[in-house]
Amino acid sequence: QVQLVESGGGLVQAGGSLRLSCAASGRTFSSYAMGWFRQAPGKEREFVAAIMWSGDLTHYADSVKGRFTISRDNAKNTVYLQMNSLKPEDTAVYYCAADKNRYRTSSSDSTYDYWGQGTQVTVSS
Numbered sequence: 001q002v003q004l005v006e007s008g009g010g011l012v013q014a015g016g017s018l019r020l021s022c023a024a025s026g027r028t029f030s031s032y033a034m035g036w037f038r039q040a041p042g043k044e045r046e047f048v049a050a051i052m053w054s055g056d057l058t059h060y061a062d063s064v065k066g067r068f069t070i071s072r073d074n075a076k077n078t079v080y081l082q083m084n085s086l087k088p089e090d091t092a093v094y095y096c097a098a099d100k101n102r103y104r105t106s107s108s109d110s111t112y113d114y115w116g117q118g119t120q121v122t123v124s125s
Contacts, residue, residue: 002026002114004096009119012086016123020081022096022116029077030054033099036070036081037109038092038121045109048094049081053102061107064090086123093118 008020022034035050049070050059058070069082079096097112104111 002028002032002098004098004114004116006094006096006116006119009094009121011122011124014086014088014123014125016086017082017084018086018121020083020094020096020119020121022079022081024077024079024098026077030074031100031102032114033102033104033106034070034072034079035097035099035106035112036079036094037097038090038094039118040089040092043092045095047107047109050099050105050107051079052105057105059105059107083121086121088123088125091121091123093120 003025006022030053036048037045039045047061051070055072067085072079095118096116098114099112
């Protein structure tokens, strides 16, 4: 089992940047593929980005492609989401998740096994 703790959220103006971090407990972080999802008020949770265990393969939602970058540091048991050119529509609670199939970069939240508690990102216009 792995526990995930997100950090780095906050309030930023449109066009600004934030970097989210997700720290994982345990020694088997590299056994998992990792993903970021978000949920805005009144909306369903949606996929943002995913990364394979080695970092060699990534997958992005069209809405963030070219603006967000997912990366990971297996030595630090941490996955990151660098968010640039933020828009008000990026406002949401952002969650990281771990997938036991470490070769997968799934966009479906049902394939993820563990979830963090979320961190709020608010982008003002």
